[in-house]
Amino acid sequence: MGRYGSDQLGQFIVGVSIATMVLSLIFRGPVLQILVVLLLTLSYFRMLSKDISKRYAENQKFLTIKGRFFGYFKNWKARNQQRKTYHIYSCPTCKQKIRIPKGKGKICITCPKCKAEFIKKS
Known part of the structure; x- marks a missing residue:
């Protein structure tokens, strides 16, 4: 006790x-x-x-x-x-991770945090 x-x-x-x-x-x-x-x-x-x-x-x-x-x-x-169904990219300006579905071709991604745009292949 x-x-x-x-x-x-x-x-x-x-x-x-x-x-x-x-x-x-x-x-x-x-x-x-x-x-x-x-x-x-x-x-x-x-x-x-x-x-x-x-x-x-x-x-x-x-x-x-x-x-x-x-x-x-x-x-x-x-x-x-x-990673089986999504690509995970980092924003080049703020390094925020962004999840993009696979199989959509080359797309323009807009970062939800800093609104920067960059082009990646999905």
Whole structure:
């Protein structure tokens, strides 16, 4: 009671320590074993901590970094799916990305942001 408990950062640290433990079984060495002990100690320290606001801030920072990392791949996947039916061009003046359907021939594109016109093949 009154302890922080487990969160996503703690679960990530435990997962990394388990992966490191498996690696230490394959590659015998004291460095990996020490790293496993340190990671598990950090995990238990975070779970048993009474400084809840600090642990919460650490977890929020981790979730922000995780969101950026996975958000990049999510956007990349969406862009690749759109490339099947659209060309994606950047405006030469403001660098705004513009999606144009494929198969329309050579067309004049007007940027919705800066109203610049340029000609591209769709």
